[in-house]
Amino acid sequence: MEKLPLETQTLYAELLEQLTALETRRSIGQASGCFTTKTVKGRTYYYFQYSDPGGKPRQKYVGKKAPVLDKIVSRYEQERAALAGDQESVRRLTALLRAGGASVTEAAPSRVLKALAESGVFHAGGVLIGTQAFTILGNLLGVRWKSSSLKTHDIDIAGELRIDLAVPEVPSDLPKALETLAMGFLPVPPLNPKHPSTSFKVRGQPLRVDLLTPGKTGREKAPVFIRRFNAAAQPLPFLDYLIEEYDRGAVVNGGGVLVNVPTPARFAFHKLITAQRRPAAMHTKRDKDLNQTLQLVSVLTEERPGDLLLAWDALRSRGPTWVKRAKTGLAILKKLDPEEHGKMATLLKLS
Numbered sequence: 001m002e003k004l005p006l007e008t009q010t011l012y013a014e015l016l017e018q019l020t021a022l023e024t025r026r027s028i029g030q031a032s033g034c035f036t037t038k039t040v041k042g043r044t045y046y047y048f049q050y051s052d053p054g055g056k057p058r059q060k061y062v063g064k065k066a067p068v069l070d071k072i073v074s075r076y077e078q079e080r081a082a083l084a085g086d087q088e089s090v091r092r093l094t095a096l097l098r099a100g101g102a103s104v105t106e107a108a109p110s111r112v113l114k115a116l117a118e119s120g121v122f123h124a125g126g127v128l129i130g131t132q133a134f135t136i137l138g139n140l141l142g143v144r145w146k147s148s149s150l151k152t153h154d155i156d157i158a159g160e161l162r163i164d165l166a167v168p169e170v171p172s173d174l175p176k177a178l179e180t181l182a183m184g185f186l187p188v189p190p191l192n193p194k195h196p197s198t199s200f201k202v203r204g205q206p207l208r209v210d211l212l213t214p215g216k217t218g219r220e221k222a223p224v225f226i227r228r229f230n231a232a233a234q235p236l237p238f239l240d241y242l243i244e245e246y247d248r249g250a251v252v253n254g255g256g257v258l259v260n261v262p263t264p265a266r267f268a269f270h271k272l273i274t275a276q277r278r279p280a281a282m283h284t285k286r287d288k289d290l291n292q293t294l295q296l297v298s299v300l301t302e303e304r305p306g307d308l309l310l311a312w313d314a315l316r317s318r319g320p321t322w323v324k325r326a327k328t329g330l331a332i333l334k335k336l337d338p339e340e341h342g343k344m345a346t347l348l349k350l351s
Contacts, residue, residue: 001295002144008100009142015093016250019258022086035073037065046073056182090256097252101144103135108207109155110253112181119177121157122260124228126172127243129212130156133261134292136249141264141299146291153206158243159226159233161213173230175200178209185209190223196232198223214240241315241322242270265304265311268296272329273322293329294337301343312348 004012033050036059046062046069063069098104105113109132116122128136131152138145157174178185178200187197188208201208213224215235223232242262251257262270275289300308315322327350334341344350 001146001298002101004101004139004142004144008097008102011093011097011100012102012139012142012250012252015090015097015252015256016248016258018086018090018093019250019256020248022083022090023258035062035076087255091254094252094254094256097139102252103138103144103150105132105135105251105253106153107253108183108205109153110251110257111183112155112178112207112209113251113259114255114257115177115181116157116174117257117259119174120172121174121177121229122258124159124172125260126157126159126229127246127260127262128156128249129158129242129262129267130154131288131292132156133249133267136251136259136261137264137267137296139252140247140249140261141296141303143295143299145295153208155207155209156212157209158212158214158239159229160240160243161224161226161233172228174209174211175231183207192222195223196225198232198234210234212236212239214238214243216240238270238273238322241318242266244314263307263311264296265300265307266314268293268300268308269311269315269326269329271296272333273325276325276329276332290332290336294333294340297333297340297344301340301347305347308344308347 033048036047036049037044038047039045044065046065047059048062049057049059051057113128113132116126122128127133131150132155134145135150175187184202184205185200185207186203188199188201190197198212199208199210211226211229211231211233213226213233213235215237221235223234225232245263245266246260247263249259249261251259261267271289271293275286275293278286278289297308312326315326330341330344330350333344
């Protein structure tokens with residue numbers, strides 16, 4: 001793990017600010033394509049022409065040419081011109097971040113995350129978790145993680161079954177977003193043929209998307225359908241703690257994508273708990289969980305100890321079972337890195 005230069009940290013903050021501003025100002029100008037006209041039997045009609053994510057040209061009928069549509073087309077062209085400048089600025093920032101040592105998300109996962117963002121998954125409360133989120137957390141904290149802890153093409157999206165939204169029932173069709181990418185995503189057959197799939201995978205490639213949701217009792221096995229994502233999710237215990245609070249983060253690639261990620265401190269404690277629950281056959285993933293936890297703890301104890309204290313208080317409020325599991329995880333950390341464990345124990349006032 002190494003500290004990113006201050007200039008790179010500043011650039012990342014600027015990228016995050018620009019992407020947030022673009023999201024806030026989301027308008028007709030962000031629809032990719034152009035208006036075109038067709039004349040049929042002496043009458044002119046507007047169509048909107050665009051390419052789907054697979055590159056196929058498409059056209060949608062808009063309506064008969066009229067002053068009200070003329071104004072919409074004019075507004076679109078003006079906003080499109082302004083947006084081009086914003087997008088160029090985002091591309092420049094991501095290029096500078098790459099050169100400055102920021103962690104870069106690989107092309108295929110970035111493309112998927114962009115499609116999910118544009119479909120409204122993160123606007124509807126979806127949270128990116130797992131290693132793809134860990135990559136982003138490094139940039140948010142101003143550090144570059146060890147490369148061995150970043151290798152994965154899995155994309156894990158978590159969401160509550162129901163949430164309160166400012167705009168009720170915001171639709172986001174996750175399966176359709178993957179389908180329109182034309183990358184070959186197919187539903188992964190579940191072990192129980194009566195259950196819907198909660199995963200999508202590209203055949204012959206490691207690229208995979210999993211949809212998860214908190215399991216409230218720890219005994220839920222059957223997938224549950226999340227209507228606002230138009231997809232089923234697999235319930236997992238302890239997930240509610242992880243996604244109860246989240247930050248905005250920016251995916252760095254050729255462009256930038258705004259996503260939701262867990263807070264770093266909750267991510268660390270959640271990894272402590274889930275690592276010990278992995279079976280022996282998954283020891284590689286267990287080791288990666290602990291490796292990510294150690295790197296996060298190393299940064300947070302030095303620079304953001306208050307975040308760890310708040311996350312610890314939230315964990316303790318969930319009861320003794322949570323505390324017991326977290327302490328068991330900390331005991332494992334003690335064997336791996338006594339110094340970091342000592343810092344955590346002192347901070348949390350553990351005997």
